[in-house]
Amino acid sequence: MPEVIFAGPAGRLEGRFHPAKKRGAPIAIVLHPHPQFGGTMNNQIVYNLYYAFAERGFSVLRFNFRGVGRSQGHFDHGAGELSDAAAALDWAQTVSPDARACWIAGLSFGAWIGMQLLMRRPEIEGFISIAPPATLYDFSFLAPCPSSGLFVHGDKDRVAPLKEVQTLIEKLKTQKGILIEHAVVPDANHFFENCVDKLIEEVSTYLDRRLDNPVRTAIPARSSSAG
Structure with missing residues (x-):
């Protein structure tokens, strides 16, 4: 799970990248929650999503939006963060030029950014959108939604x-x-407190079905790198 630094529109962006061993493997980009409310790439759900993709043979990137951690720049209310996500995808495609497909995953604010990126990048063929804040942000741009995917929500999300x-x-x-x-996770709030395992189980089941039960790859770094 090497640390990476790549160029973003407002300066350097800090990330973690897991390169797939197989040539032509798909890419996944994982986006974290709201930067002004403690969201980082080390969020527990983001961390688990990252490894869910890695274990299924993806090259995976998670990164800090501008102004978070060692990423340069300042919070930009979504517009700049969308540009950051586009730069992250560009970087991942440069590193993995033979990638046959791309997925996007995001949590809360990250889900909103991810779905906007989906609309702008036709190569994205699948998405995982967790707790999209439909009351806080306008999702009307999803008309039509260009790719199949999964929404996951908690039934206690206020x-x-x-x-x-x-x-x-x-x-x-x-x-x-x-x-x-x-998929609806029982008893889960917006950040799935005490329900992360159930959430990841729903995502894993969906990915296995969409990917036709891929061979799982053990990732040694996962056991020693708590999110």
Whole structure:
């Protein structure tokens, strides 16, 4: 799990990158929660998502948005962070030029940024959107949503109530040619306190189904690098 520093629109961005051993492996970018509320690439859910992709043979990048950790710049209310995410994908594609596909995953604020990136980058073929804050941010840009993916939500989420997210998802489900799935984790709040294992189980089940049960790869660094 090497540390990486790459160029972003507002200066250097700090990340962690797991390169796949297999040539042509897909890329995954994982985006963290709101920078002004403690969100970093070391968030427990971001950390577990990172390894869920790595164990399935992806080249995976998680990174700190501008102004977080050793990433340069200042919080930019989403516009700059979207540019950061685009730069992260550009960097990952440069490092893995033979990648056959790309996925995006994000938590809360990171889910909002990730879905915007999805709309701008046609090479993204799958997404994991966890606790998208549909009451705090406008998701109307998902018209239509260009790729199939999974939304995961907690039924005790007070930041982004389940009813509001379900309304968004029902609109997306009417589109032809893509499949939108929605998993609800019982007793989970917005950040899945005491429910992270259940969340990752839902994501893992979805990934295995979409990827046709890929061979799992042991990642030694996972046991020694707590998120």
